[in-house]
Amino acid sequence: MNKLYIEKLVAGGDGLGRMDGRPVFVPLSAPGDLITPGALRRRRGVSFATIDDIVTASPLRRDPPCPYFARCGGCGWMHMSYRAQVRWKGEILEETLRRIGGLEEVSGVDVVPVTDEFSWRHRIRLHYRKGKLGFFRRGTHDPVDWSRCLIIPEQLNLAVGVLRAVIRNVGKFIRIETVELAVSPVNRAVSVMWQTVKGDRSFDSGDLFSETAAAFLKAGLECSCQGISYGSPPRIKDLAGTPLVIPSGTCTTLASPGTFFQVNPEQNENIVSRVLSVLGNREISSMLDLFCGNGNFSIPAARQGVRVTGVESFPGAVRDANTAAEREDVEFVNADVESFLAGATDLSADAVLVDPPRTGLTMAVRTGLLRLSPGTIVYVSCDPATLARDLKSFIKSGYDLASLEAFDMFPNSAHIESLVVLERK
Numbered sequence: 001m002n003k004l005y006i007e008k009l010v011a012g013g014d015g016l017g018r019m020d021g022r023p024v025f026v027p028l029s030a031p032g033d034l035i036t037p038g039a040l041r042r043r044r045g046v047s048f049a050t051i052d053d054i055v056t057a058s059p060l061r062r063d064p065p066c067p068y069f070a071r072c073g074g075c076g077w078m079h080m081s082y083r084a085q086v087r088w089k090g091e092i093l094e095e096t097l098r099r100i101g102g103l104e105e106v107s108g109v110d111v112v113p114v115t116d117e118f119s120w121r122h123r124i125r126l127h128y129r130k131g132k133l134g135f136f137r138r139g140t141h142d143p144v145d146w147s148r149c150l151i152i153p154e155q156l157n158l159a160v161g162v163l164r165a166v167i168r169n170v171g172k173f174i175r176i177e178t179v180e181l182a183v184s185p186v187n188r189a190v191s192v193m194w195q196t197v198k199g200d201r202s203f204d205s206g207d208l209f210s211e212t213a214a215a216f217l218k219a220g221l222e223c224s225c226q227g228i229s230y231g232s233p234p235r236i237k238d239l240a241g242t243p244l245v246i247p248s249g250t251c252t253t254l255a256s257p258g259t260f261f262q263v264n265p266e267q268n269e270n271i272v273s274r275v276l277s278v279l280g281n282r283e284i285s286s287m288l289d290l291f292c293g294n295g296n297f298s299i300p301a302a303r304q305g306v307r308v309t310g311v312e313s314f315p316g317a318v319r320d321a322n323t324a325a326e327r328e329d330v331e332f333v334n335a336d337v338e339s340f341l342a343g344a345t346d347l348s349a350d351a352v353l354v355d356p357p358r359t360g361l362t363m364a365v366r367t368g369l370l371r372l373s374p375g376t377i378v379y380v381s382c383d384p385a386t387l388a389r390d391l392k393s394f395i396k397s398g399y400d401l402a403s404l405e406a407f408d409m410f411p412n413s414a415h416i417e418s419l420v421v422l423e424r425k
Contacts, residue, residue, distance in 0.1 A: 003055060006033040009088045011096050011384055013076045013414025014048075024049050027138075028070075030080050031088070032058030060084035065118075065150060072144040074135035075151060075412040082117045086408055089416045093384050093406050101388030103395075109406055114266055117411040118150045123182040123263045126160065133164050133179065151412060155183045155221060159190050162219050166212050174208065184244040185265040186252060189224035190216065191244050193257035196230050205238045213241075227257030236316060243320055248272055249300035254320040260293050267409045271419055272300055274405065275378060278421055279306055279351065282376055288349040290337045290365070291356050295321035295330070297380075301353075302328035309333065309349070311340045341368025351376040360386025370397050377422040382409070384416055391420065398425050 006015035006029045015029030019037070024047045029035060038050035064070070064078040077085050090109040097103040114120060126133050127143045134143040148157050159181050167176060180193035192212060194205075209226045216223035225241030236258045243254035246261045249272035255261045262268035275297055279287065284306055289298045292310030294317045302308045308330040312318050318334040325332070333340060341347075342364070352374045354361060360383060361369075369377065377394065381387035395401065399422040409417035 002037070004035050004037045004049065006031055006035065006058070009092060009414070011092050011414075019047070022047065026051060027076070028079060030058035030060045030084070032056075032060060068144055068146045068149075071137050072135050072146060073138040074144075074149065076414050078412045082113070082411065085117075085411065086111045086113045089408060089414075090406060092414070093416050093418060096384035097388045097391070097404075099388070100385055101392040101395075103388070103391065103401065105401070106404060109404060111406040111408050111416075112267070112270055113408050114264065114411055119153050120264045120266065120411060121151045122153065122156070122185055122265060123180065123261065124149075124152055124156060125178055125180045127178050128167065128176045131168075133160065133167060153183055153188075155188050155190060156181055158219055158221055159183070159192075159216065162215050162221065163192070163212070166215050170208060170211065180257065182244055182255065182257075182261075184224070185247055186245040187222075189222045189242075189244060191224055191241070191255070191257050192226045193236075194226070194228040196228070206240075209238075209240050225257055229258065239316075243323070246294070246296075248296045249276060251299045251303055252324065253294045253296055253299060254324045255294055256316050256320055259314065259317045259320050262296065262409065264409045267407045267417065268296070271380065271407055271417070272297060274419055275353065275380075276300055276304055278376075278378060278403075280304065282351070284351045284376065286349045286351075288347070288352045288372075288374070290340075290352065290354045292321065292332065292353075293317050293355070295324055295332065297353055297355065298330050298332070299325050299328055302330035305329075311335055311337055313337065338362060338364045338368070341365060341372070344368075344372075347372060349374050351378060353378040353380070355380040356386075358383045358386065361390045366390060366393050370394075373424065375424050376402075379418075379420040379422065381418045381420065382415060384418065387418055387420065391422070394422055399423065400425055 004017040006017050010016050014025040014027050017024050034056040035051050036053040038052040060080050069078045090111045094109045097106045132143040132145040134145050137144050175197040177197045178195045182191045205228050213223040227239045229236045243256040246253045246255050286307045289310040292298050292312045298308045298310040310332045313336045318332045321332045402421040402423045405419045407417045
């Protein structure tokens with residue numbers, strides 16, 4: 001039977017080998033593995049294989065610390081040492097920026113590691129199917145009903161157990177699709193975001209909230225706030241309680257159910273500090289913060305003396321940002337970023353910070369930014385491919401790559417967080 005040698009890791013986290021000269025992507029492999037591949041399958045012209053047997057194991061391998069790793073899709077790289085994970089994230093980012101962005105000058109990207117590869121994830125979304133609540137089983141829509149997850153804090157592990165008991169009690173009254181749980185790194189309070197199936201409203205959300213809060217209290221946990229959305233895409237209808245307190249650099253921000261915040265507080269602290277340093281070193285006096293969320297960058301920058309306008313489409317995040325900002329010199333606008341840039345004819349700012357979703361910046365947003373022509377663009381990215389595409393556009397339009405840094409925001413997964421500074425020529 002043919003053997004397959006894994007040469008390297010690629011964006012998305014799979015290993016790459018070659019069979020008859022053609023690339024084959026192998027999940028859960030490591031560079032240096034010699035494997036016997038399972039049955040090949042093709043998807044959109046690309047070949048994938050499972051591991052039937054490991055003939056020679058890579059020296060980068062370790063026994064996964066989590067007993068659910070082989071089944072659970074919550075992590076993808078726990079079979080490799082943490083040092084190897086950090087190294088390969090830098091390699092993947094560098095290769096992607098060269099291949100897609102044409103940035104040949106990028107080399108030797110350093111990745112800032114975390115002090116603890118476990119217990120870092122302070123927000124999770126769990127799926128509910130057939131009486132199970134958990135992350136999806138790898139490659140399926142069937143949840144894995146684990147008893148303890150290594151990458152989340154103990155408060156969230158306890159909270160998951162409480163919610164499973166609550167769902168058993170209310171399951172006949174409410175059809176649940178997902179539950180999002182978050183814990184504050186500041187005071188360990190927990191929030192819950194319920195999402196029902198297909199707009200199911202055949203229950204009293206007040207009863208659900210009160211039963212959940214009582215169950216948390218009995219378990220010794222504080223349920224700070226709850227929210228519920230009906231159907232997909234989620235539209236929040238009911239909220240109760242006090243938002244979570246989230247650290248953001250030298251400040252604290254707020255996060256109600258449904259409001260995005262960075263799941264890794266240690267690395268978020270590092271990135272916010274680096275952004276503040278960039279603004280200070282360049283003596284930035286005004287900044288436009290696009291996709292600003294709950295003010296994670298806006299509020300610390302305003303406290304540093306920068307006049308900030310933050311733009312965010314999710315109204316709950318804007319409400320949280322306004323509450324946390326108090327008297328800082330910052331204005332938050334509840335608007336779609338494309339529409340805001342298209343309608344802002346007299347807008348000016350020394351710098352623009354963008355922290356877009358994984359899909360990156362649309363062409364309309366890139367066009368709006370180039371029309372604004374700020375002296376500095378600070379780009380926070382969670383996807384190397386869309387970052388490379390967007391950087392290529394900016395550099396072709398007259399910007400230089402001033403700095404590039406990477407942060408391991410998501411240990412034991414292939415996800416990479418990057419911070420790029422562009423300067424207008």
